[in-house]
Amino acid sequence: MGYEPQPDFGTPAVKDAPPVTLTIDGRQVTVPEGTSVMRAAAEVGGAIPRLCATDNVAAYGSCRMCLVEIEGQRGTPASCTTPVRDGMVVQTQTPRLEKLRRGVMELYISDHPLDCLTCSANNDCELQDTAAQVGLRDVRYGYAGANHLDASLDTSNPYFDFDPAKCIVCSRCVRACEEVQGTFALTIEGRGFDAKVSAGLASDNFLGSECVSCGACVAACPTATLNEKAVKEIGKPERAVITTCAYCGVGCTFRAEMRGQQLVRMVPWKDGKANRGHSCVKGRFAWGYAHHADRITRPMIREAITDPWREVSWDEAIRFTAARLTAIKDRHGARALGGITSSRCTNEETFLVQKLVRGGFGSNNVDTCARVCHSPTGYGLAKTFGTSAGTQDFDSVEHTDVVLIIGANPTDGHPVFASRLKKRLRQGARLIVIDPRRIDMVRSPHVQADYHLPLQPGTNVAILTAMAHVIVTEGLADEAFVRERCDWDEYQDWARFVSDPRHSPEILEAVTRVPAADLRGAARLFAQGPNSAIYYGLGVTEHSQGSSTVLAIANLAMATGNIGRPGVGVNPLRGQNNVQGACDMGSFPHELAGYRHISDAGTRSLFEAEWGTPIDPEPGLRIPNMLDAAVEGTFKALYIQGEDILQSDPNTHHVAAGLAAMDCVIVHDLFLNETANYAHVFLPGSTFLEKTGTFTNAERRVQMVRRVMDPANGYEDWEVTQLLAKAMGLGWSYTHASQIMDEIARLTPSFAGISHARLEAEGGLQWPVNDAAPQGSPVMHVDGFVRGKGKFVVTEYIPTDERTGPRYPLLLTTGRILSQYNVGAQTRRTANAVWHEEDLLEIHPLDAENRGLKSGDWVRLASRAGETTLRALVTDRVAPGVVYTTFHHPDTQANVVTTENSDWATNCPEYKVTAVQVSASNGPSDWQRDYAAQARRSRRIEAAE
Amino acid sequence: MSGGTTANLVRMANQIAANLAAHGADAAAAETAEHIARYWDPRMRAALREVDPAQLSAIARAAVARLDPAGAASPPSD
Structure with missing residues (x-):
């Protein structure tokens, strides 16, 4: 357009x-x-x-x-x-209205700079348009009176400026901050002529205020008062393309507003079905990584990982890679090769990587980053409901009466959904938060949780079982729903189990450290509803009982009848933009697209007929198993698209050992990430701005990603995978990503009705989209569960093996913050660094005092797996005995400390519980210095020397 | 198979068995065996069959005994 x-x-x-x-x-x-x-x-x-x-x-x-x-x-x-x-x-x-409006307009303009021709909002300014609409031709009062034209410019925010000289005090920014974002950072200070927009206190500037840089105020401003710096630098956009954000799993849609091939700004699309016109600091502003100087756009190869990189042509890189892979396959067999698909890439690209592994490499050794985040969701919800996905759309929250958040931090991880949630809470919905930390949702402007249950990390199953105990023993279960929709015998088994006195809140208080009275109150509130919804994140899944916790959540929702209509449901907040899609596309080693097990001959035959190649009937290796097998010597080659497992996966030393043991590691990415230090081939990737395809968000909504500029490396990622497939003898001949989606639709029943043409015409669709649900499925399990009867599964609480003791007396839990994203490959390369330059260790004042620590001190963080150093932040946001950090910075490498413990069912790592000791330190450890030196050596590029 | 990897497999098998134990010993053994067949790569299953049974819990031991020695995965049950 x-x-x-x-x-x-x-x-x-x-x-x-x-x-x-x-x-x-x-x-x-x-x-x-x-x-x-x-x-x-x-x-x-x-x-x-x-x-x-x-x-x-x-x-x-x-x-x-x-x-x-x-x-x-x-x-x-x-x-x-x-x-x-x-x-x-x-x-x-009417003449009367004309006169009134013109008079009002005169007053506005008498205190407004008349610099329209040089103003950044020229020709994109509602004040200018309105002056034209009312036919303003003169200002009778002149311009010499008292005015605000000398008000000073606030340039503190890295992405937008605040120019109060141009402000008409319409309060749109203040109201957007309150009503849309829910932060209440802005206010109108003073009265009458002195009234002015203020970020926080009069002494604050925008950067120093509570502003979270969501951009809602900028979008709402009718003048150039709040305007993007990029618009000031580049000029007014000349075209706009609707596309989907590549950060979290909310799946916000934006207008990429362009001049030529230059992106001027990303503006949230009002018709976006997930974001409804809102955005966060990442999607709105943090896209500068796409043209960052660190970006690698030419392929590189090297014989050994100790060699410098050598830039080569695409042809040479692909020939080199295919030859290595083929030689390894010939010598060690197909099961020595594997791949990792990316939750950052499109469905089409992900589908092709698993197709290459299964149909080209000849193994099922394909996995994806969901292994380390939401694999327990897939397991638990498939087991209980029959579908590996959340049950609702985001609009559902508008009908919710009681919100239960467990193990999620929406204001930081899923900020646009958090704003919608806060809006509902301001309308009167009630809130229960189960989290070891006092996250912002517990208490923020106009939001106060009814219950915050600050449990001991690792006791999710005990907490949920205790809640179920209260609901069943106090007769609060919805037995009519259960009888109609679930297996009644299994329910009775489960009800007997949870009713056991050993599962009472009073008994389990010793384990969870949550006061029994609070837990009983929370359970009663949840059961009372009438519409109660559960939202959860990685604080549920990244535990040794991650899958059990998902099962327990599903049990709780079914027992209270909170499934199958708007306002209720089980809602996993997916971490990455396309982690749902990556799972849907057959990225797990045991199943093909659409969650069909690899041992099912009927399903295999469909793919074999389409692909013209046999498929191994055995499940392949998961990521941690690949690394184990590499150390063993039976796994030799790995194609990694858009993941940085060295930084993101647990027990960094073990990951490094696995990668170093392989004969061919191929990293297909935007940057020379940490994993690339162990790679033999680097294939440059393309950003979401440079490709066409689809992402599937946390509400199962498949949305178009549209190419707005040419790929800097020359190819979209699916084209690179196709080059490699062709070099390995596969006769692929896709000429457009839409053809890949057509193949997905042919092979995957839940995607049967999806095509690019349909998405272009109708916008995003929520799978399943097929004959039974031609318009998609905003809410699932409406008339019955996909698996038939809902299945209750008994979940016994089993303490993690990771225990505190004299050597490691504290529990470390990890997470992420608003301004940074996962391993930070993108956000660290944007101005978002101003909010989070380094990972910090949150520690309670009591624990800090015992160790003689204060905020800003360097501390040594050690576990049985390894140690690192970082600076301390003393805060009562964490409970005594618990410390917390983020994993955004490779200099810290928080995963040096995390262990190989994992979820019993899926091997999802137990990131959320690591026994650690914290002590004073003089600065970065020897290991950190050695690592930094090794990374520098590994990133040498021959052509540049 | 190195000690580290073997220990890892033993831990995983025992962990699965422990989490399914609440379903009763027989059912837990069957479900543990099915879980391993459904999700473990053949070389992992083969290595598990080779470990000292004394390292395994009773349920895990019973599950390993049920694993198909031919190495074929069981068909999905749900």
Whole structure:
């Protein structure tokens, strides 16, 4: 599309209300009751002048620009705050209104710089447009009176400037911060002429305030007061392309606003079904990595990992790689080769990598980063419900009465969904948080959890069993639902199990450290609903009982009848943009696309017929098993697309040993990541801005990713995989990513109705999309579970082997923060670094005092697996005995400390529980210095020497 | 098979068995065997069959005895 601003109807849409018909400027219009006159006019193409109104915040009625005349009504009411009535007759343009509006506009312009031609918002400014609309030709008051033109510019935020000289104090930014983002960082300070927008206290600038840089204020600003620095530097965009964000699993859609091949800004798309026009600091602003100087755009190879890299042509790189892989296969057999698909890449690219492994390498040794995040979700929900995915769409939260968050930190990990959640909480929904840390959702402006259960890390199953105990023994279970929808015998077994007195909150308090009374209150609240929904994250899955916890969550939802309608459900908050899709596409070693087991001959035969090659009927190796087998000498080659397992996977020393033992490691990525230190081949990757395909978000929504610029390396990632496949003798001949999706649809029943053409025409669709659900499935298990009867599974709490003791008396848990993303490969290469330059160790004041530590001190963090050093942050956000850090920075390598312990069912690592000791340190450890030196050596490029 | 890898397999098998034990000894042994057949690569299953049974819990030991020596994975049951 060319560049047009997004339509703005002035006030929010009203849903689910009876229709009302009125007449506006002689035209009849029918809209839902409760709609504003302003919006009704906009629906029929009328454009009532306005300044303080915008359709993502409630009407405010302050600018006096949108006045109208209504038959039978005195005065000139503001159309933004006047609801429609049946039979109402409205005039939006009369001599009286013209005069009033022009007079108001004169006042605005008398205190506004007249630098339109050099203003960054020139020709993209609502104040300018409105002045034109009202026919302003003169300002009778002149410009010499008291004004704000000398107000100083705030350039502290790395992505946008605040120029109060251009502010008309319409409060749109303040209201967007409150209503859309829910942070309440902005306010109007002073009154009358002195009124001004302020970020926090008068002494704060934007960077120093509570502002989280979501960009909602910038999007809402009608002038150049809040404007992107990129627009100032580059100019107004000349076209816009809708695409999908490549950060977290919320799957926000954006308008990539371009000049030529240059991205000017990413603006959240109002019609985005996941984000509904909102964004976070990562998706909105942190895209500069795409053209960062560190980006590698030419292929490189080397004989040994001790050699410097040698830049080569694509042809030579592919020939070298194919020859190595073929030689290894000939000598060691197909099961010596494998691949890792990327949750950052598209469905189409992921599908091709697993196809290459299964159909080209000839093994099922394919895995994906879901191994280290949500593999227990796949296991647990498939077992209980029959589908390895969440049950709801994000809109569902608008119908929720009680929210249970366990092991998730939505404001940091899934910030756009967190904003929608906070909005619902401000409307009166109740909140239970189960988390060892006092995350922001526990208490933030206008949000206060009814219960925060700060459990001991590793006791999720005990907590959920105790909640189930309360619900069953107090007669709060929805037995009618269970009898109709679930296996009644299995329910009774489970109910007997949880009713055992040893599972009471009072007994388990010794294990969980959660007061029994709080737990009982939380359980009663959850059962009371009537619509109770569970949202969870990696604090559930990354445990030795990750799968058991998912099973326990599903049990709780079924026992209380909270499945199968809007407002309820089990909602895994998926970490990466396409981790759901990567799992759907057959990235696990035991199953083909659509979660069908590899041993099923019927399913295999479908793929064998399509691909023209036999498929190994045996499950392949998972990532940790690949590394074990490499150390053993039976696994020799690994193709890794878009993952950095050295930094992201547990027990870094073991990962390094596994990689070093292989004969051919191929890293296909944007940057020379940490894993590439052990690679023989580097294939440059393409960013999400440079490719066409689809991502599937946490609500199973398949959405288009559209290429907005040419790949800097010359190829989209699927094309690189195809080059390698062809060099290995496979006759692939895709000419467009849509053909890959067509193949996926042919082979995967839940994707049968999905094609690029349909997604282009209809927008995102939630799988399953097939004959039974032609329009997709916003809510699953509506009339019955996919597996038939819902299955209750008894989940015994089994303490982790990772125990504290005299040597390692503290428990470490890890997570991520708002401004950084996973291993930081992208966000560290953006201005987001200003908010998080290094990983910090959060430690409780008591534990810090015992060790003589204060904030900012270097500390040694040691476990039985390894040790690292980082700086301390003393805070009571963590409980005594618990420490916390992030894993965004390779200098810290937090995973040097984490262990090989993993979930019993899926081998998902136990990142959330590591016994550690913390002590004072003088600075980076010898290992960190050695590692940094080795990384520097490994990144030498011959051509550059 | 190195000691480290063998120890890892033993730990994994015992962990699976422990988590399924609440279903009763016989059912747990059958489910443990099925789990290993469904999710473990053949070389891992083969290595598990070679470990000293004394290292395994009773349920894990019973599960290993049920593993198909031919190495074929059991068909999916759900």
